[in-house]
Amino acid sequence: MTSLRRRNAESGYPRGDETKARIIKTAISLFGENGFAGVSAREIASAAGVPAPSLQYYFENKEGLYEACIADIHASAWEAIGPVTCEVEELLTAKADADKVIDGYCRILEALADFLFAMPDAASRALFVAQHRSPSNSPTNKSSGKSATGRRIQECCAAIVARVSRNRLTDEEIGMVCTTINGQLIIVHLAREHVEDMMGWQEITPERIEALKSVVRKHTTVILNSYRS
Template sequence: MTSMRRHQAQNGYPRGEETKAKIIRTSIALFGEEGFAGVSTREIANAAGVPPPSIQYYFGNKEGLYDACLEDIQASASAAVSPALEKVEELLAADATADRLIDGYCNVLESLADFLLGAPDAASRALFVAQLRAASSPPRKSEAKRAVGRRIQEGCAAVVSHISGHNLTDEEARMVCTMVNGQLFIIHVARGHVGELIGWDEITPARIESLKTVLRKQTTVILNSHRPK
């Protein structure tokens, strides 16, 4: 096996990272369309334009490939949202005013909107995430894969709690930020149906900017409603 892999690395896989990225992009799209059980590694390899043994070489098996897709989505999400989250964490540590915290919260949601809706493969990722919760999808192998989502939830809940003067319980703060963030996630996960309701035939950059404007206004109203009277 070692000699075969050495031979493949020298002759069959001259651009390893490029090939891996191509396989992952193709897999996210196909897993999203068909589910984990609905597509074979051979079909993925054919769609990606690589030899079928490439899957085993780079990922070990189908489960390893699926896991790599999850890691890729989480890494991309972290890169997109981390700057805004870090700013919110700094504001919380500095005991910033409610207005600055609300602005920081809105910046997190806007960064998330760009990632969830604006990237070329955003639709494929949305379908993948929807399939992730289906019975045919394998379970997540690591709690680390939820690190980005947990960090967003914890940061947003902390902002809500701070704005309320810490008059909300932890559970109430989590409920508020879950419903606030749900404004965006419903469009991400059910983008086709929501598009019909809004009247969008496609999600364009201009429409994302309009969405972010509305998202900021509504989020500001909701968070201000939890300030101490």
């Protein structure tokens, strides 16, 4: 059977990156609200304003669309955090002093905070990630494990801790330090209802994001400096 991908423009299926991006954005929102099994491909197509067969045209099936959502989140994360990560990797290669690499770690976290909270669709992505981490709400296929983006950022953070501590920590200890530091933002990202209860926030405003970044920078600097002695 002729693939939908081979049909020409007269087929009537929407084409173009803009349409594909709109479908993915809609799917992230609906998968986040309802889980993978809780929404149909037809419902996603309707919400995105495209014919149902267009999802097959772009993604083959609902599982393919789900994978595209994950890939889109990873790509967006690297677009937001990648540039500063590359800068910090250059500092590490140049054997910059501890103060500079500590500042670099803080800048990575600030970029992460902007990605997690300041982007227009940040709340939808947070719900999607929370659902994805629940085995009952995501397809049981290859949609698991850390992305190349996540690994590279994690390795950069670990290299900073190793540099600051003068390689006195084991890999496991370095992992615990990074998890503790990065968890300052991850908990706010994944447990928003709990954060709202603790701090009385009904929304995460730009002012609150800046305040959060300031607190995280202070904490991170204190934690990393404690490993210099």
